[in-house]
Amino acid sequence: xxxxxxxxxxxxxxxxxxxxxxxxxxxxxxxxxxxxxxxxxxxxxxxxxxxxxxxxxxxxxxxxxxxxxxxxxxxxxxxxxxxxxxxxxxxxxxxxxxxxxxxxxxxxxxxxxxxxxxxxxxxxxxxxxxxxxxxxxxxxxxxxxxxxxxxxxxxxxxxxxxxxxxxxxxxxxxxxxxxxxx
Amino acid sequence: xxxxxxxxxxxxxxxxxxxxxxxxxxxxxxxxxxxxxxxxxxxxxxxxxxxxxxxxxxxxxxxxxxxxxxxxxxxxxxxxxxxxxxxxxxxxxxxxxxxxxxxxxxxxxxxxxxxxxxxxxxxxxxxxxxxxxxxxxxxxxxxxxxxxxxxxxxxxxxxxxxxxxxxxxxxxxxxxxxxxxxxxxxxxxxxxxxxxxxxxxxxxxxxxxxxxxxxxxxxxxxxxxxxxxxxxxxxxxxxxxxxxxxxxxxxxxxxxxxxxxxxxxxxxxxxxxxxxxxxxxxxxxxxxxxxxxxxxxxxxxxxxxxxxxxxxxxxxxxxxxxxxxxxxxxxxxxxxxxxxxxxxxxxxxxxxxxxxxxxxxxxxxxxxxxxxxxxxxxxxxxxxxxxxxxxxxxxxxxxxxxxxxxxxxxxxxxxxxxxxxxxxxxxxxxxxxxxxxxxxxxxxxxxxxxxxxxxxxxxxxxxxxxxxxxxxxxxxxxxxxxxxxxxxxxxxxxxxxxxxxxxxxxxxxxxxxxxxxxxxxxxxxxxxxxxxxxxxxxxxxx
Numbered sequence: 124x125x126x127x128x129x130x131x132x133x134x135x136x137x138x139x140x141x142x143x144x145x146x147x148x149x150x151x152x153x154x155x156x157x158x159x160x161x162x163x164x165x166x167x168x169x170x171x172x173x174x175x176x177x178x179x180x181x182x183x184x185x186x187x188x189x190x191x192x193x194x195x196x197x198x199x200x201x202x203x204x205x206x207x208x209x210x211x212x213x214x215x216x217x218x219x220x221x222x223x224x225x226x227x228x229x230x231x232x233x234x235x236x237x238x239x240x241x242x243x244x245x246x247x248x249x250x251x252x253x254x255x256x257x258x259x260x261x262x263x264x265x266x267x268x269x270x271x272x273x274x275x276x277x278x279x280x281x282x283x284x285x286x287x288x289x290x291x292x293x294x295x296x297x298x299x300x301x302x303x304x305x
Numbered sequence: 306x307x308x309x310x311x312x313x314x315x316x317x318x319x320x321x322x323x324x325x326x327x328x329x330x331x332x333x334x335x336x337x338x339x340x341x342x343x344x345x346x347x348x349x350x351x352x353x354x355x356x357x358x359x360x361x362x363x364x365x366x367x368x369x370x371x372x373x374x375x376x377x378x379x380x381x382x383x384x385x386x387x388x389x390x391x392x393x394x395x396x397x398x399x400x401x402x403x404x405x406x407x408x409x410x411x412x413x414x415x416x417x418x419x420x421x422x423x424x425x426x427x428x429x430x431x432x433x434x435x436x437x438x439x440x441x442x443x444x445x446x447x448x449x450x451x452x453x454x455x456x457x458x459x460x461x462x463x464x465x466x467x468x469x470x471x472x473x474x475x476x477x478x479x480x481x482x483x484x485x486x487x488x489x490x491x492x493x494x495x496x497x498x499x500x501x502x503x504x505x506x507x508x509x510x511x512x513x514x515x516x517x518x519x520x521x522x523x524x525x526x527x528x529x530x531x532x533x534x535x536x537x538x539x540x541x542x543x544x545x546x547x548x549x550x551x552x553x554x555x556x557x558x559x560x561x562x563x564x565x566x567x568x569x570x571x572x573x574x575x576x577x578x579x580x581x582x583x584x585x586x587x588x589x590x591x592x593x594x595x596x597x598x599x600x601x602x603x604x605x606x607x608x609x610x611x612x613x614x615x616x617x618x619x620x621x622x623x624x625x626x627x628x629x630x631x632x633x634x635x636x637x638x639x640x641x642x643x644x645x646x647x648x649x650x651x652x653x654x655x656x657x658x659x660x661x662x663x664x665x666x667x668x669x670x671x672x673x674x675x676x677x678x679x680x681x682x683x684x685x686x687x688x689x690x691x692x693x694x695x696x697x698x699x700x701x702x703x704x705x706x707x708x709x710x711x712x713x714x715x716x717x718x719x720x721x722x723x724x725x726x727x728x729x730x731x732x733x734x735x736x737x738x739x740x741x742x743x744x745x746x747x748x749x750x751x752x753x754x755x756x757x758x759x760x761x762x763x764x765x766x767x768x769x770x771x772x773x774x775x776x777x778x779x780x781x782x783x784x785x786x787x788x789x790x791x792x793x794x795x796x797x798x799x800x801x802x803x804x805x806x807x808x809x810x811x812x813x814x815x816x817x818x819x820x821x822x823x824x825x826x827x828x829x830x831x832x833x834x835x836x837x838x839x840x841x842x843x844x845x846x847x
Contacts, residue, residue: 127710131780134707138720142694142773149690152667153683155674162674164609165664177660181653185645185704192706199641199705244441244569246635246713248784254793255782258709259635263569264443266638285713287437287786289450290367 125193126275127257194258194272197233201271206235214262215241217291219282219300226301228274235271240264245292246285249301252278259285274303311752315824320749322830328395328404328842329745331411333831335391336738336745338419340816342383343731345426347812349376354771354805357789358798366788370435373786375426377438380726381583382466383422388734389591390414390473392741393528395842396598397480400525403488404840406479410472417469425462434459437786438580440545442572443564446552453553460546460553467546470539474532481521481529496520500529502619523608523615524601527594530622534586537626541579570638578629585655586625588725590618592692592733593662599685599736600666604673614665621658628652631703635712644705652703659696663689680757684736687765691728694769695721698776711779718785719775719801727768727808735764735815742822747844752821760815767807774801 165173189195197204208228213220228234238247240262247270248259257280260270279302284295306317314320325333349372355361356369394414398405405411428434432455436445445456481500482493498504499520521529548567555562597608608614630647633639666689676682698720702711711717739757743749751757778797783789820828837844 130707131710134701135780138698138701141697145693146690146769149686149693152671153678153686156670156676156682156686157674157678159675162672164668164672170610170613170664173664174657174661177657181656181700182650184700185649185653188704188706194709195706198709242564243444243447244573250782253782256710256714259712260709261633261636261712263573263636263638265565265568266570266636268637270637283784285784286441287370287439287444288441289444289447290370290433290435291450293366293787 127194128251128255130192131255197271197273201235201269204233204271206271207232209235209237212236212238212247213241214238214245214247214284214295217243217245217284217288217295219284219295219297221282221297221300225299227304228301229304230274230277233271233273235269238262238268238270240268243288244286245288245295248283248285250281250283252281252299256285261286277303277305311821311824313824313826315827316750316752316822318824320746320823320827322827322833323836324747324844325745325831325835326837326839326841326844327408327835328398328840329747330831330835331408331415332391332395332741333745334415335387335394336741337828337831338415339384339387339389339391340738340819342379342387342422344812344816346376346380346384347809349379351802351805351809354798354802358795358802359792360788360790367433367435369788370437370786371429371433374435374437375429378463379422379426382418382463383426385588385726385730385734386466386470387415387418388738390418390470392734392737393591394473394476395741395745397477397525397528399842400522400598401481403480403485404842406476406483408840410476414469414472414476417465417472421462421465421467421469423462424465425459428455428458428462431455432458440549440576442567442569442576445549446556446562446564448553448556453556457550457553457557460550464543464546467539467543470535474536474539477528477532481525492520497529500526501533502526502530502615502622519615523611523618524594524598526615527590527597527618530618531587531590531594533622534582534590534625538579538582538587541575541582545576545579570633570636573633573636574629574639577632578626581629581632582625585628585652586622588730589625589655589659589662590621592688592730593618593621593659595733595737596662596666596685596689597669599681599733599740600669602740603676603679603682603685604669606669606673608665609668609672610661610665613661617658617661620654624651624654624658628655631708634703634705634708648703649705653700656696656700659692663693680739680751680754680761681736683761684732684739687761688729688731688733688736690765691724691730691732691768694772695725695729698724713784713786714779715775715783715785715797716779719772719779723775724769724772727772728765731768732764735760744843746823749822749827752818756814756818760811760818763807763811763814767804767811770804771801771808774798774804 210226211222245262246259247262249257258272260268262268279299281298282300284292352372394411432452434451434455482496484491552562597614601608627647628651630643631652634644634648701707702717774797778794783794
């Protein structure tokens with residue numbers, strides 16, 4: 124499975140290019156709107172093409188990502204997939220309680236994190252040692268919160284809450300609690 | 306004129322508050338208070354920017370999160386609502402050429418929103434009640450972290466704002482539908498149907514030759530449709546406030562109500578449905594309507610594709626009722642069908658509706674070139690750019706795949722939320738303020754164009770820059786609603802802080818320019834009762 128960092132890099136490049144184009148377009152427009160010249164309007168046909176373009180753009184993004192981001196089918200079909208490893212985790216009073224002191228899995232294994240909250244709404248995020256995020260989900264009390272993931276790179280990973288649960292919540296960090304081996 | 310004279314009496318003593326009608330005073334009061342609350346919100350934002358670089362000694366994390374809770378409420382209700390309501394309470398009668406239904410009710414809206422904001426801000430400051438605007442159940446009722454008395458006063462403040470908001474909505478719809486004394490009977494139902502868009506079949510499917518004219522103008526229709534969402538949002542927030550209040554009062558009386566009696570996920574759906582009526586509803590509709598109005602006023606021309614624009618506003622209203630699930634893409638218990646249909650595809654409609662508003666406004670402006678680069682035009686272009694940047698950023702995160710690695714990071718709050726609000730919304734509001742300034746003040750002259758230019762560039766660069774650096778930090782894994790103590794993302798946070806400082810300087814330049822334009826005496830005069838006993842919008846010419 125493609126590492127989530129690669130997807131983030133792709134998104135960064137795509138959005139940066141878009142931002143540069145829209146800023147340049149507005150700069151060009153702002154400069155030329157004050158200059159004498161032909162003051163035309165778009166034809167109905169061009170306008171219709173513009174509307175269709177916006178519709179296709181909006182919808183195609185989701186179709187493209189569902190076909191190219193590998194964790195989407197795993198996430199949507201997780202009920203039908205048997206995980207190689209399952210870690211049942213509980214959260215209560217702003218503390219994570221893990222099944223083992225260190226959760227260990229191998230590269231390429233499908234891992235299920237089944238997290239239960241006993242009081243508040245929390246988050247469950249897995250982070251690399253450079254602080255970048257691998258993935259996350261919400262942890263809602265009274266419901267099943269299950270995140271299925273396949274790790275592509277060995278190393279130590281940190282778990283921290285990714286949702287605000289009051290002032291105590293930002294300290295919910297457990298360093299190197301997950302180890303992915305070759 | 307000496308500096309002191311200008312400071313006290315305004316540029317060339319042109320502004321005379323005694324010449325203002327009650328309607329002008331009402332609109333100006335809203336705008337002045339809204340601008341001051343924007344300043345408060347900006348200072349809060351800057352404190353948080355500094356805190357994200359290095360926690361401020363003597364300020365504990367509880368204070369930080371109390372600021373984080375008050376910040377969006379002050380910005381949205383205290384500032385944006387005030388400016389928007391003041392402008393629209395003036396513009397609806399102005400565009401319909403009839404008096405506001407009730408100036409008294411308008412003044413009550415002003416009083417309730419002003420003091421409601423002050424109430425929840427003060428209790429946040431003193432009691433540190435901080436469940437954030439997310440209010441994820443049962444966090445608001447977690448009294449091991451929060452003082453229930455502080456929470457109850459906080460809810461009271463929000464409730465005051467909501468009552469003021471409901472008064473505004475009622476006043477707007479009554480103004481559209483009522484018949485002023487001595488007028489020919491106004492067809493109230495038809496006016497409301499035209500305003501809210503429920504007569505859209507008339508204008509779309511009828512043959513051109515048989516088509517009837519719309520009874521209300523496009524900007525009034527935008528205000529009405531945004532007001533529908535404003536009403537629904539106020540109902541949701543009020544109900545939510547009452548629910549939380551019940552738990553708080555019970556706690557104060559010594560009873561511990563079962564927190565699990567309310568399903569957390571259902572509550573989350575309920576709350577986001579209501580909250581999105583602001584973020585993806587009234588803001589987008591009000592902004593699109595304001596763009597159209599400003600484009601028509603600046604160019605003196607009809608709006609390009611006005612019929613499509615009117616339909617798009619109606620579609621946006623319907624879309625705003627069905628998009629909330631994009632906030633729950635990271636909730637594994639949320640039904641997949643809601644994630645895909647509401648969270649992804651209906652949300653993508655906003656690219657179409659807002660994209661149409663963007664292009665229709667640009668094409669209308671282009672049709673009148675060459676235009677003079679006035680303050681209202683340059684801020685309008687800034688507002689368009691803001692949404693041009695922020696809406697696609699939002700569409701990206703409203704994706705099941707990308708949300709897994711973006712949710713609750715600084716990406717959400719930077720390139721999407723802050724660029725949409727600071728650049729998209731606030732620059733549109735500044736455009737309206739610069740446009741309305743001479744109308745509302747009976748011809749006051751702006752003190753300094755150089756300061757207005759600085760205001761524009763510092764705000765534009767500061768806002769986009771801050772959003773961009775927050776977004777870069779988010780892509781590197783920095784979460785929102787948290788504190789980092791080891792300087793993990795300091796490069797981005799320092800750069801975002803510098804841009805935040807630029808935003809503060811922009812605001813100070815604007816504030817100074819307005820004070821020197823109207824004078825301190827003029828600003829005080831705005832809050833004194835009008836000596837003119839008239840319902841007319843503007844004073845009669847002598």
